[in-house]
Amino acid sequence: MPSRRILLLNGPNLNLLGSREPAIYGSATLADHVANVEAACAGLGWAVQHLQSNSEAELVGAIHAARGSADGIIINPGAFTHYSWAIHDALAAFDGPVIEVHLSQPLSRESWRHTSVVAPVAIGTIAGFGGVGYALAVEALSRHFAAAKTL
Ligand code: DQA
Numbered sequence: 001m002p003s004r005r006i007l008l009l010n011g012p013n014l015n016l017l018g019s020r021e022p023a024i025y026g027s028a029t030l031a032d033h034v035a036n037v038e039a040a041c042a043g044l045g046w047a048v049q050h051l052q053s054n055s056e057a058e059l060v061g062a063i064h065a066a067r068g069s070a071d072g073i074i075i076n077p078g079a080f081t082h083y084s085w086a087i088h089d090a091l092a093a094f095d096g097p098v099i100e101v102h103l104s105q106p107l108s109r110e111s112w113r114h115t116s117v118v119a120p121v122a123i124g125t126i127a128g129f130g131g132v133g134y135a136l137a138v139e140a141l142s143r144h145f146a147a148a149k150t151l
Contacts, residue, residue, distance in 0.1 A: 002047035004145065006138075007070040008037050009059055010052040011078030017103075025103050028131045036131065037074065040138040056084055063090035070094075071145075074137045076101045081116050091121040097144050099137040102127035 010030060013020060018029035034050050041048045049070070051062045059080070066073060073094060080087050081102070091098050098121060105128030106113035119125050124140060126133040 002045055004041075004044070004046040004071045004141075005069065006037075006041055006046055006048050006141065007062065007066045007073045008034065008048055008050040008134075009062060009073060009075040009077070010050070011059060011076060011080045012054040014076060014078050015052050015054070026130045033131050033134050037134045037138060040135050044138070044142055046138075056080060056086055060086050060090045063087070063094055066094055066096075070096065072096045072141045073098045074101060074134065074141070075099070075118065075122075076103070076134075077118050081106070081118050082113060083115075083117060085117055088117045088121055091118065097141060098122045099140055100125040100127075101133045101137050103130050103133060104128060 014030055017025055017033070018027060030052055038048050051058070053059050063073065073091065073096065075098060077084065077087055077100070081100070100116065100118050100122040102125070106116070116125065123144060126136045126140065129136060
């Protein structure tokens, strides 16, 4: 039985990774990133459930379903980052830690990317490290859970 259950969410257009603007997002596919998260979690004895969706409603539904069934959420909300108060509210209703991940560094891009409505409901944001960010998010969750135990 896994000691932790992690929900990995990827938002709109991230299904195109590998061929979408590789100069910004890199050449790895979403499947590559998911496999890296699964490997990192397996090393910790954790289970991962992954959903990529281009639909805000589907992502909100997955966050609702995580209530009581997942211990933490790693989310790259894609462009929803910048305006989806529905995803913000759903994450606010989730009890466990949320980590926001971006492959690129939105703060060094267009000004409309400088606002994240997800950041206020995340324990932290990892951005600008490409695909490594997903593995860093697993590491951050691991340290967060370990620190919570010693409190
Ligand atoms: C992104 C950054 C967002 O601004 C953009 O809309 C994406 C990807 C990233 O991973 O860098 O779709 O979340």
